[in-house]
Amino acid sequence: MVQHWQEILPIDRYIVTANGLLHDYDRKVLTFLYQPLIGSSCLSLYMTLWAELEENRLWGETSTHHLLMNLLGVNLNDIYEARLKLEGIGLLKCYVKNVDGERSFIYELYPPLNPEQFFLDGMLNIFLYRKIGKNHFARLKRFFSDQQIPKEEYHDVTRAFQDVFEAASPASMEYIQGVAGEIKAEENQNFIGRTEAAPIQIDQNTFDFDLLMAGLKESLVPKKALTPKVKNVISNLAFLYGINAIEMKNFILGALNEHDEIDIEDLRKGARDWYQFVHYDQLPSLVERTQPPVYKSRVVEPKTKDEQLIYYFENVSPLKVLTDLSDGGAPPSGDIKIIEDIMITQKLLPGIVNVLIWYVMLLADKKFTKSYVEKIAGHWARLQLKTVKDAIEYARKDYKEMENKKAGWAGRKKPVRKELIPDWFDNDPAVTEKILPQSNDTDIEAKKRAMEEKLKAFRK
Structure with a gap:
């Protein structure tokens, strides 16, 4: 398990570019469009690194991470987590060099998307809409746009280059050829300028294009229709809406035009309409994130009951856990809002939130009260739980302590219950199915037995 101190230390030096x-x-773009998605701590880190650059310069001076901790007033783990979020959203790239045991970093800041790119992104704009709501989203669109004056009634009288300037004489051309070497930037230097920010792009390897192509081949969709741009959009839509290759085939067929080309806007609209229909007119949010790889266990094929349980919590989103515990139906919007709030305010990782959801549901007889959830979330945040394994172990310990206290109040003769999961949760098939991931496999009984084995892992 990789911890932050294995990746970065206070004495490690860094330079900003x-x-x-x-x-x-x-x-303004970072404050109003990015901050709702990444949080104030990430914005503070970006702004602090930016401040280390002198005006109109591309490189700063070297510093230590200890100085950065003092400037921000936070610990190194918070800086490391904020850095990962900036990297993930495309605002920062990190380079490291290790010489004789001494590490040095380059933090390369990338500009944010311009407002037009952001609102037409197809992914970040959806997350922002889901986060701040329809009214505030419309207000931000008005803030970052301006009225356009129609030019149809005007005539273009702009002069062309050749109308203003004359061609150079042979003598001047010889002069230009003589100084050609002086015009270029010197070695290890580049001209200061502005580069356009690249939009967020999900790795195409995360989507099964082979399975998609096999399905499209049967429907006589030409292979050339899947251009690199279309593939990028498919990868993003699959990540955003949780669409698999089989489902994506139907959206592609609906977006195919008479020229055997895939209309990207129709593809996006089809995926969005499907998601809203299935989720009762809701849009996806960042609650659908899963546990970051850096905090996942290294077990590839879980075998023991504990490993299977940990694997489940690490590889599903909090929204999926809520859905599984709601018999596959859409969870209440109030429950989703509670999870969003604790993930942002308490900075709990998705895997920890998954354990928290299940734990609260068990303790409170499937009631999800905001004050109760926030109380436990605040406690776990102070404990700085980062891995699913640590969260499960602490949940078991906490449950046993509560049961021991109850036993002490009720009398020593009363048997003390030591299991984390009540008997009704193990024995009720309907409840067991709630944590069972949806599948088309007809062998339901086998999957029930497998999931019951996972649930019994809590009994330890």
């Missing part, structure tokens, strides 16, 4: 000039307008 920028992939092109950052403009003052970027601050």
Whole structure:
């Protein structure tokens, strides 16, 4: 298990650079469009690194992470987690060099998407809409746009280059050829300028294109229709809406035009409409994130009961856990809002939130009260639980302590219950199915038995 101290230490040095000039307008974009998604701590880190660059320069001076901790007033683990979020959303790239046991980093800042790119992104705009709501989203669109004056009634009288300038004489051309070497930037230097930010792109390897192509081949869809741009959109939509290759085939067939080309806007609209229909007019949110790889266990094929349980919590989103515990139906919007709030305010990782959801449901007879959830979440946040294994072990310990206290109040003769999961949860098939991932496999009984084995892992 990789911990932050294995990746970064206070004495490690770093230097800040920028992939092109950052403009003052970027601050508004970062504050109003990015901050709701990544949180104030990430924005603070980005702004602090940006401040280390002198005006109109691309490189800063070397510093230690200990100084950065003092500037931000946070510990190194918080800086490391904020850095990972900036990397994930495309605002930062990190490079490391290790010489004789001494590490040094380069933090390369990337400009945010411009407002037009952001609102047409197809993924970040959906997350923002889900986060701040329809009214505030419309307000931000008005804030980052301006009225356009129609030009149809005007005539273009702009002069062309050749209308203003004359061709150079042979003598001047010889002069230009003589200084050609002086015009270029010197070695290890580049001209200061502005680069456009690249939109968020999910790795295409996360989607099964082979299975998709096999299905499209049967429907006589030409292979050339899946251009690199279309593949990028498919990967993003699959991540955003949780669409598999078989489901994606139907959306592609619906977006195919008369020229055997895939209309990207129709593809996006089809996926969005399907998701809203299935989830009662709701859009996806960042609650659908899963446990970061850095905090996952290294077990590839879980064998023991504990390993299977940990694997489940590490590889599903909090929204999926809520859905499984609701018999596959859409969980209440209030429950989703509670989870979103604790993930942002308490900074709990998705895997820890998964354990928290299940634990609260067991303790409170499947009631999800905000005050009760926030109380436990705050406690777990102070404990700085990062791995699913640690969260499960602490949940078991906490449950046993509560049972021992109850036994002490009721009398020593009363048997003390030591299991984390009540008997009705193990024995009720309907409840068992709630944590069982949906599958088309007809062998339901086998899957029930397998899931019951997972649930009994809590009994330890």
